[in-house]
Amino acid sequence: MVKIIFFLIPMFLYGGSDLYKIGKNLYFSKGCNGCHGISATGTNLYPALAYRRKPFLISKLKDYRAKKGSTQQSQLMISFAMALSDKEIDALSTFLSEYQENKSNYKPDVGARGDGGS
Template identity: 35%
Template structure:
């Protein structure tokens, strides 16, 4: 009984996480974040890579821009975007950005599992 309850709670939590990540992806696109940070938050030109950063880091930064406590060379650019976000949207974007790092790590691990060094044909 306890195991079934724990599995149910875990499943609900994972579904909620997936829902937040999906919402975060939609917000990332809708707000044009990709224009500076890249389509998968990989960074572009002189704009920083965000993919894989911790949720707490992204949340702290967005709050800093929203509240006007960050005074960097890009604060003027980020402030209007951050101010338009509510708390749930900030969390969703943070979860999405963090999840991008997990996907990249998985892809790299899979590559090395599928193509061990010295055994591939070089392609």
């Protein structure tokens, strides 16, 4: 029993970092950075995603995957999200909500940037 506990503890402690790395790889391989920026800080047309709450990100991605989008920007997200599995959505939302890259260069989303739809 003790051996099992010692085996499981590292999985719980470091499992999240693996999910973070998977999400980071997905962010770039799926082309998210093309619209939302290399640092996920958004652009004039597309919102910042770094540091957003994980449940919000999951909800949005699942809505897009279900072909729900009310704005032009959100309509663009549908084709990207349709190819995502639940595990990929979990990994992407973990990466974005726990964003750790270049914190010193991060500029919060201020002013009119996108409509929050993508």
